[in-house]
Amino acid sequence: MTKLALTLSINGQRHEVLTEPHRTLLDVLRTDLGLTGTKENCLEAECGVCTALVDGRSLNACILLAAQCQGREVLTIEGVGRDGQLHPLQRAFIEHGAVQCGYCIPAMILSAKAYLDEHPTPTEGQVREALAGNLCRCTGYQKIVDAVLAAARKLAD
Amino acid sequence: MSFEYHEPTSVAEAIDLGARFGADGCFLAGGTDLIIHMRRGKLHPRHVVSLHRVPGLDGIDANGSVAVGALVTHRALERHVAFHGRLRALVEGAEVVGGHQVRNVGTVGGNIVNASPAADVTPVLLALDAAVTCAGPEGERTLPLDGFLVGPGQTALRPGELLTSIRFSALSERSATAFLKAGRRRAMEIAVVCVAVRLTLDAAGERCTEARIALGAVAPTTRRARGAEQALVGQAPTQKALREVGRLAAAESEPISDVRASARYRTLLVETLVTRALTRCLARIRDTAS
Numbered sequence: 409m410t411k412l413a414l415t416l417s418i419n420g421q422r423h424e425v426l427t428e429p430h431r432t433l434l435d436v437l438r439t440d441l442g443l444t445g446t447k448e449n450c451l452e453a454e455c456g457v458c459t460a461l462v463d464g465r466s467l468n469a470c471i472l473l474a475a476q477c478q479g480r481e482v483l484t485i486e487g488v489g490r491d492g493q494l495h496p497l498q499r500a501f502i503e504h505g506a507v508q509c510g511y512c513i514p515a516m517i518l519s520a521k522a523y524l525d526e527h528p529t530p531t532e533g534q535v536r537e538a539l540a541g542n543l544c545r546c547t548g549y550q551k552i553v554d555a556v557l558a559a560a561r562k563l564a565d
Numbered sequence: 566m567s568f569e570y571h572e573p574t575s576v577a578e579a580i581d582l583g584a585r586f587g588a589d590g591c592f593l594a595g596g597t598d599l600i601i602h603m604r605r606g607k608l609h610p611r612h613v614v615s616l617h618r619v620p621g622l623d624g625i626d627a628n629g630s631v632a633v634g635a636l637v638t639h640r641a642l643e644r645h646v647a648f649h650g651r652l653r654a655l656v657e658g659a660e661v662v663g664g665h666q667v668r669n670v671g672t673v674g675g676n677i678v679n680a681s682p683a684a685d686v687t688p689v690l691l692a693l694d695a696a697v698t699c700a701g702p703e704g705e706r707t708l709p710l711d712g713f714l715v716g717p718g719q720t721a722l723r724p725g726e727l728l729t730s731i732r733f734s735a736l737s738e739r740s741a742t743a744f745l746k747a748g749r750r751r752a753m754e755i756a757v758v759c760v761a762v763r764l765t766l767d768a769a770g771e772r773c774t775e776a777r778i779a780l781g782a783v784a785p786t787t788r789r790a791r792g793a794e795q796a797l798v799g800q801a802p803t804q805k806a807l808r809e810v811g812r813l814a815a816a817e818s819e820p821i822s823d824v825r826a827s828a829r830y831r832t833l834l835v836e837t838l839v840t841r842a843l844t845r846c847l848a849r850i851r852d853t854a855s
Contacts, residue, residue: 429613430568466665
């Protein structure tokens, strides 16, 4: 098996990675780079906990080959806050008690960010639809939706 | 999963690789089905040929007749302004595929080649009489989508051949389309039944001159209900006539019972959804005309 030498741009930083072709962005993030904020669960693009943003769009890192990310900008939860400050979405999740076990939350925040970046003033229904690809088994979603709507208002100010 | 990885940068190079690897190779588009099938051990190609650096396969040309590149994502389909009028069923089909994460990468060409009997966009394309263009070592050929779908996961694509685009005619005035899907939940759901229809009325708006009815998840492939289509031609589109056409479409479907629904329930859904989708088409035609 020929290994591939990949140059990946993750959270604004360049990383050189030598890896087998079958390894996914999720494998490389968690195992090679130690960026474990991106979670692993179903590995079938159903649960959404592996959500990362590539060129600003949300996708499931569990079914994206790392090789397909060359030349593109990857954003994970580790890159969402700036200069040690939480992103308004992260702050809103804490303030609204939207986090219980926490496993789905990094992905929730990334999906919400991708949506808000394009739709700054969503309705509650739109927020729910935007998060349809992210499962949470604890919260019942209401506080997550409340947090996203609050963050949207904050970001719009 | 274990394979050699290739990134061609032109259609010609992709076809060369396809021809070289034959049945040992697989083209990779969005990967939303392929990677999962490979991980489950259902597919184990020795060579994966990624198409994401091949230019020219992700465009939509809607000036006159419509050409959709095989690598157009569901997201791009949903958002294209040309599909917000008479061709709205394309948006309605695309926007219920998976979540945003899947629609951002999953492609129309991949959806066709994956040949799921429950595909959402394929019935819409069947209702539009779409044709698919495939490129291979022996050149290019264009064939009707109806007939291209052979069985679950099976198409008429030859080993090494690449689906490059999907084409269909623009709709005439007094035409409209509609798509409806029934599932156990509103998002992230494989269709229990889905229905795509296209309806054309005569100049007076009194009789149907053409109808297409395509069904998903009620047969080994997505497919048309031709008897029901025929029965509508020349008829006045009364509620009674549309209900009868729904019954005919239900009689033509051959659903199975599985974990998501019984065959009986699926048959009932076809009847209701076909009537409802045709009613919606009619309203859309009349809205545009008034």
